[in-house]
Amino acid sequence: MEVEGLNMYYGSFKALSDVSIKIAENKVTALIGPSGCGKSTFIRSLNRMHEIVPGARVEGIVTLDGEDIYTRDVDPVRVRRRVGMVFQKPNPFPTMSIYDNVIAGLKLGRRRKKSELDGVVEKTLKQAALWDEVKNKLNDSGTSLSGGQQQRLCIARTLAMEPEVILMDEPASSLDPVSTQKIEDTMDQLKEDYTVVIVTHNMQQAARISDYTGFFFIEDMGEPGRLWEFDETEKMFSNPERKETEDYVTGRFG
Amino acid sequence: MPRETFQQELDGLISDLLQLGGEVKASLENTVRAMEGRDAGAAERELGIDLRFKAQGMEIERECMILQARQAPVARDLRLLYTVQSVTNHLVRSGTLTEHICQAIAETADCERDEDLETALVEMARTARNVFDEGLDVFEDRDIERARDLQAKDDKVDLLYSEAMNLIANASDGGGGDPEWRMRAALIVHYLERISDHGVDIGGSTVFLVTGERIDDAMQQYLNRDMGEA
Numbered sequence: 001m002e003v004e005g006l007n008m009y010y011g012s013f014k015a016l017s018d019v020s021i022k023i024a025e026n027k028v029t030a031l032i033g034p035s036g037c038g039k040s041t042f043i044r045s046l047n048r049m050h051e052i053v054p055g056a057r058v059e060g061i062v063t064l065d066g067e068d069i070y071t072r073d074v075d076p077v078r079v080r081r082r083v084g085m086v087f088q089k090p091n092p093f094p095t096m097s098i099y100d101n102v103i104a105g106l107k108l109g110r111r112r113k114k115s116e117l118d119g120v121v122e123k124t125l126k127q128a129a130l131w132d133e134v135k136n137k138l139n140d141s142g143t144s145l146s147g148g149q150q151q152r153l154c155i156a157r158t159l160a161m162e163p164e165v166i167l168m169d170e171p172a173s174s175l176d177p178v179s180t181q182k183i184e185d186t187m188d189q190l191k192e193d194y195t196v197v198i199v200t201h202n203m204q205q206a207a208r209i210s211d212y213t214g215f216f217f218i219e220d221m222g223e224p225g226r227l228w229e230f231d232e233t234e235k236m237f238s239n240p241e242r243k244e245t246e247d248y249v250t251g252r253f254g
Numbered sequence: 255m256p257r258e259t260f261q262q263e264l265d266g267l268i269s270d271l272l273q274l275g276g277e278v279k280a281s282l283e284n285t286v287r288a289m290e291g292r293d294a295g296a297a298e299r300e301l302g303i304d305l306r307f308k309a310q311g312m313e314i315e316r317e318c319m320i321l322q323a324r325q326a327p328v329a330r331d332l333r334l335l336y337t338v339q340s341v342t343n344h345l346v347r348s349g350t351l352t353e354h355i356c357q358a359i360a361e362t363a364d365c366e367r368d369e370d371l372e373t374a375l376v377e378m379a380r381t382a383r384n385v386f387d388e389g390l391d392v393f394e395d396r397d398i399e400r401a402r403d404l405q406a407k408d409d410k411v412d413l414l415y416s417e418a419m420n421l422i423a424n425a426s427d428g429g430g431g432d433p434e435w436r437m438r439a440a441l442i443v444h445y446l447e448r449i450s451d452h453g454v455d456i457g458g459s460t461v462f463l464v465t466g467e468r469i470d471d472a473m474q475q476y477l478n479r480d481m482g483e484a
Contacts (some may be wrong), residue, residue: 204326237328239466246329251257 006060033216038225090150092142148179294363389453
């Protein structure tokens with residue numbers, strides 16, 4: 001994916017200014033920065049998820065495989081199919097079984113054979129590193145799982161749609177360390193098949209799992225957020241170019 | 255500023271390192287004076303000090319490890335801990351070499367000496383001490399401009415090394431002093447050359463600390479910059 005000169009507004013408030021970034025294929029890109037600097041806003045612009053907020057609008061170009069996802073004839077639902085999203089709080093459908101949660105998106109599309117759906121459930125739960133824990137209780141409710149398991153269920157649900165890009169908005173911030181580690185291991189696997197963009201407040205998590213890191217920063221209250229520095233993760237955490245980045249990653253910010 | 259405790263711990267670590275640096279520097283100064291004044295007693299007083307340097311060095315390394323385990327340092331903090339460990343190593347080793355020199359001086363007190371060789375040794379000792387002191391200053395002041403001068407000064411030490419070795423290998427007629435002394439003089443020459451190298455490396459570590467560049471790359475950039483100005 002490629003973003004060029006992206007500005008983003010909520011009504012008259014400018015939330016992001018002039019963001020340009022190339023998101024590398026089959027890599028994990030982490031976005032870090034203080035609260036309110038526009039990270040979540042930014043990833044929502046990558047699959048037009050912000051459009052569910054009234055008054056939100058973007059300027060600039062966002063392309064997926066060279067195709068502008070904001071041209072008039074592009075269906076936002078189709079964009080969200082290709083660019084999936086996992087949210088901060090695990091949000092399985094509470095009335096559905098584990099099995100039905102995974103295929104919830106597929107059920108909205110064409111009819112599929114049971115054997116095909118079985119295959120998708122097993123494959124995606126394996127990719128999300130959850131299969132072994134739930135294979136004997138697929139008909140249990142999704143909410144019967146622990147928080148970490150629920151989050152991996154949501155990852156499986158996203159994978160079932162066969163997206164090209166997966167956006168994760170602090171996917172592990174409400175999880176215990178063991179679950180967090182499992183999610184991180186999952187991400188390492190996922191990048192073999194997908195492009196992953198993750199927003200995280202956990203700097204060590206960004207350092208551990210990502211190939212590239214973008215630092216978003218807001219100079220003053222009321223100013224729009226900007227992509228302050230973007231580079232290979234190794235560089236960002238050993239010798240960043242800009243002082244604000246260094247202050248932030250070393251925890252000297254604020 | 256957040257992370258005040260961590261910052262205090264880092265400041266404490268640097269202060270421990272500078273303490274060790276100051277003590278090694280003093281020991282080296284005493285050694286040079288002992289050589290200048292042919293003072294075996296002064297040299298003897300330095301014997302055993304190496305154990306203290308090693309204990310201090312181990313304590314600093316332990317602090318570094320604990321800070322890494324507890325604080326997950328990155329960027330300039332990470333470079334600082336890395337540099338502190340590297341500089342500690344250079345200091346402890348310089349301290350050990352200094353003690354070796356004192357041992358050689360003390361044990362050859364009664365030997366007959368060659369005057370030319372002794373003069374060369376003293377000059378080399380002063381020059382090596384200067385390089386070491388300056389390396390430490392570069393670290394203390396983060397003065398990387400001066401780091402690049404160190405290499406040139408170390409070249410002078412290398413030149414004196416060759417001169418001294420030449421005098422040891424080709425003793426003047428009827429002179430040259432006792433063979434025992436000449437052998438120990440060769441070792442002293444070697445130790446001094448190593449001490450000077452440690453001084454240069456301390457400066458180089460400082461360049462890495464400040465710029466994040468490996469010393470060789472950074473040096474090259476500095477040199478090219480000068481060529482650009484010329």
